[in-house]
Amino acid sequence: MEGLSPVSIVGAPYNSLQIGTVVAFSITYFFATFFLVLRYIQAVKIVKKFELDLAILTLAWGLGMYYMITLVQLMRVGWARHMWELSLEDLMVFNDILLPNTLTYLITPAVTKMAMLVVLFQINSSVIYRVVVAAMGISIFAYTLTLTSITGGPCNPKNGAGTTKCLMNVAFAQAILNIASDIGVIIAPIPTILSLNLSLKQKMSVLVLLAVGSAVVICSIARTPYVKALETATDLTYQEGILGVWSLVEINLGIVCGSAMRLKKLITTWLPRLGLGTSGGRSGGATPFGSAGTTLKGTGNNSQLGGKGPYQLHSIQKESGGNESTDKILV
Template sequence: MDPSLLPEPTQDIGQLGAPYNDLQIGTMVAFGITYFMATFFLACRYFQAIKIVKNVEIDLIILTLCYGLALAYFITMVKLMDYGWARHMTEIFASNWMNLLEFNNKLLPNTLIYLITPAVTKIAMLTVLFKINPSATYRICVVVIGVCIFAYTLVLTYLTGGPCTPLKGDETIKCLMNVAISQSVLNIASDIAVILLPIPTIISLQLSFKQKLSVGGILALGSAVVICSIARLPYSISLGSSDDLSWEEGILGIWSIVEVNIGIVCGCAMRLKKLVTAYLPRMGWNSSQKKSTPYGSSWGGTTATGSKGGNKTFDEANGLKGDYQLHSVQKGGLEAGSTDTILK
């Protein structure tokens, strides 16, 4: 963009950092609230892993990485505020055009972190979902979704760091806009896929009403991530034609922050059943079930018959003893040999 085309400033603001405007403050508040939620749920996961399960599993390690990336993303955003992020173009002087050039230098790590973080969060969720149903068809679906997420993230990261890098200046703006739109659309599609993936398995289970509510709550929380992705899309589309680009980027950034942090919350919450069962038993997650229908026919699962004519669960018939297998919660949810729903 030619500096001479910028609107005349309404006042001389000097430095573009503090004092922050309402949108910038709102960005910080949004991060503070959602990052606190992510911190709380991650702390609960670690408490459960160390105190109850006594095992730090791979999904928790991945979510911890996401937690660090979310903080780094916010830090890069705050640094961008010093160069005009979330300010109206009328506040940016032609005489301060070097601020805009420096803005592009700060924009690259911010964009790369955002491209990577949601994908890593979904990979963490898929490591959990992979284990809840031993059906080959189901697990192939999990792997395919994971490979697709990895592939499009790798391609978009390469484009942003290479041919479309903001370090090249205005010549790559259109390319960056296309990357932003593509990433928004693919994020929505992958979010929906991750949410819908376990539903057939969950429907096939005989769960108590409270257990259904708990699982439904996690799916609803996952839907909040999809809502954030959808809310970002119009702003991603309008960036290329916007006359107030820095302000539009600020609004887009708020939705991005909420999306990243809520994704971490969802990834942690889907594995907190052991903690809740141990310390909030009145929620009824350890109620006994007399009969279990582990998997519906759509997943190729049936109830097996034991040598004495009694019915066995799918896990018993196939020698599966892991805590991830999805079927009705047996009496004494924390006793050896019991199995859990998706909310471990």
């Protein structure tokens, strides 16, 4: 089939895959924006503090929008279209603007996970725990920096022939590393959470957060076969379109999860009937990823705690028959 000119591709109507991509982005980005706005409402109206993880999530949100903008630019020259619809000129322009899109996807999931690690670092004062969380952050930064450097250097699509295989190798390596780091971020807080005497509502809140986090992992896993399939794909631009849908959903779900981790104070303040505090007493925000000011029960009287930081894990000693026991809570 004779190749179409770049002008005819630009003027061509969007196909079903391209339209589906826009719809998938619109839905998931709406939820990402909604949860991020709730975080800002909490920061301004309730906590009255602009926290580091919120700043990082805002950066991820902006990168998510830029990623979609680059996809739309690529659509105009053949992304998510069949190879036989494109001319040589289309493919040349496609390669010229592919680099910003690729770099944005490499960076954005790492930024989102950094925001989560900032929160996780603060929920347990154990040296071992904090070393593990810090090590995960350093590892994520290191492999992201390495892959972006390779992509912008020897794998740069503008370099022409030979870069396609290089980009595929980078994409596959990043997919595997993403899955491993996603699982690590989910697993890291579980021992701390299990050590707490949580109410049923608190446990349900944790399960919901882990479920959202698992959805991010599922997206990472689901897109991996499509990355691998690029090696033998004959319809490369269309295959990349399918891969892009999973990528943008993964990015936006990560922002949702990162924002939802810190919404406890907003819920207990504005929606008391949906509060996740300790049953049988007034909740002051004791929850995984919650806020300061928790009332403990079971000590004979209520003890109000003040913390050094909003997520510091404290130990409260209580005497019972001359022996000391330790109750751990997140405050």
